[in-house]
Every structure is written in structure tokens, then in C-alpha cells.
Amino acid sequence: MTIQNLIDTGRFEVVNAGDDLTREIKDVFCCDLLSICMSKGIEDAAWVTVMGNVNTLAVMTLTDMACIVLAEGARMDEVGLQKAQSEGFTVLRTEDPIYPSARFIDDMIHA
Amino acid sequence: MSDSLEFKYQIDGEDFARVGHASTDVKKKLKMMGLPPDVIRRVSIAIYEGEINMVIHAYGGEITVTISEGDVKMVLADKGPGIPDIEKAMTAGYSTASESVRNLGFGAGMGLPNMKKYTDSIEIETELGVGTTVTMHVKF
Ligand SMILES: Nc1ncnc2c1ncn2[C@@H]1O[C@H](COP(=O)(O)OP(=O)(O)OP(=O)(O)O)[C@@H](O)[C@H]1O
Numbered sequence A: 001m002t003i004q005n006l007i008d009t010g011r012f013e014v015v016n017a018g019d020d021l022t023r024e025i026k027d028v029f030c031c032d033l034l035s036i037c038m039s040k041g042i043e044d045a046a047w048v049t050v051m052g053n054v055n056t057l058a059v060m061t062l063t064d065m066a067c068i069v070l071a072e073g074a075r076m077d078e079v080g081l082q083k084a085q086s087e088g089f090t091v092l093r094t095e096d097p098i099y100p101s102a103r104f105i106d107d108m109i110h111a
Numbered sequence B: 001m002s003d004s005l006e007f008k009y010q011i012d013g014e015d016f017a018r019v020g021h022a023s024t025d026v027k028k029k030l031k032m033m034g035l036p037p038d039v040i041r042r043v044s045i046a047i048y049e050g051e052i053n054m055v056i057h058a059y060g061g062e063i064t065v066t067i068s069e070g071d072v073k074m075v076l077a078d079k080g081p082g083i084p085d086i087e088k089a090m091t092a093g094y095s096t097a098s099e100s101v102r103n104l105g106f107g108a109g110m111g112l113p114n115m116k117k118y119t120d121s122i123e124i125e126t127e128l129g130v131g132t133t134v135t136m137h138v139k140f
């Protein structure tokens, strides 16, 4: 499933559509503590988290995750939003909790 | 690659928006140099955690990365408060991070343990009220 396919499900609000929407999402990763994410983050995963700031974006880049999905109604702060826009990162969001959001993406990957 | 290459980064202790720029830039450079993905990942983790610590626990500082034949050397020097008990600081889960910093996702107390885990060597020199210098190597 590509990032574009995930967007097309309409399940998530698009905070920022990045510059590589053809990128393949291969897995799902859930965690909010950044130093754990940094060591356990999964390459090409959609990262479901409640942390919406520039640090999330830095960890996403460093671990080569595909996109960020903010759950539980979390929002990207202003500085993070600017960075996502200028660097072309995909950020989606939802009011739903982490588990159903992650499960939905996982189901889509394996559909 | 017989000559060594050196990169320096000034880390601003106030600038939360730019934190991660040194590790991101080093990662880019190592990728261009064609280093193995595993080496790039380990170096990225080590510098990122060190860089964050310089911002949230010290007042910024300087990072020097030297790449030579088979070795990436990282020196992170700050003029922060120093670390009173290194052994305690190295313990997984130990953190003195403030509430506001925790709200940003930091404070798991996993930074230093990650730096140790993902590098081949780590040495910490620290003096209270003077600063801390962390030297790490990743071999390849
Ligand atoms: N450069 C530094 N100067 C002063 N104190 C430091 C420095 N680096 C680490 N420390 C101390 O060591 C503790 C443990 O650091 P560590 O990086 O493992 O965890 P953390 O930064 O608190 O949380 P995390 O890295 O998981 O977000 C810190 O809480 C802090 O008290």
C-alpha cells in the first residue's frame, strides 16, 4: 500500500501530503517515547503516535519511517507543521485511539 | 578512503526547532559516502540521542564527527551542568527530564543506554558546573 492509497481510504485527515506519495508503507509502528522510537522505529512503517512536534519528524527521518499518523486527536504544532511542509513529509491525523488506527493500516497493508 | 573527513556542528541549546539537524545531516553524508545501512543507523541513533541531551540537559554545545578508514568518531562537547552520577545516568529508565520536556516525548531515560548499545565504545568525561564530553566510536 502506498501513502497515496492510505490517504485515498479517507480514514485520516491529511495534515500535510508529502512529496513522495508513491512510497510503499510496509509496516506499522506505535510508540510515543522518542528514544525508544529512535532505536525500535521500523523502516517504511506508518508511525502512529500522539507526539506532534519537530522531534517526531526528526525521528521519522532518522529511522526512515514512511509517514506519521497522529492519533487520539493529537495535532502537529506550528513549527512541526512548517517543517513537514518545507521538507515534504506526510502527516495524517485522526480523533481515534492508537490501536484501531494502527490496526486499520495493518489491515490495509495485508488486504 | 585513506584521508579522514571531519564535520562540525554547533548545537543551540535554546533551539528546539532545529534539534536533530546534526544527526540528520550526518546521516545524509554517510549515505552519500555509501556506508553500510547498519552503520548509518547506529551512528544516527548515537548522534541524535547525544544531540538531544545537549539541548535538554545542557545548553547546547559542539559535535565533531570524524570519518576515517573503518571508523566513525563522534565527540559531543557541552558546557552544561555535568552529570553527578554517570552510572545512574547510564541506567535504562533513569531521567531527570522536566515535565515540559517529557511532554515533547523525551524522558524515557533511554538515550544514554541507546548510545552505549549502538556504538562500539562510549566514554563520558564530565565535571559538575563545567560540562560533559561524550566520545563514541562506531567501527565498520
Ligand atoms: N549532556 C548532559 N549533561 C547533563 N546531564 C546529562 C547529559 N546527558 C544526560 N544527562 C543526564 O542523564 C540522564 C539520562 O540521560 P538519557 O539520555 O539516558 O535519558 P533522558 O535524556 O532523560 O531521556 P531520553 O533520552 O530517553 O529522552 C538525564 O536525564 C540527565 O539527568
Ligand SMILES: [Mg+2]
Pocket: A035, B049, B052, B053, B107, B110, B111, B112
Ligand atoms: Mg536523552
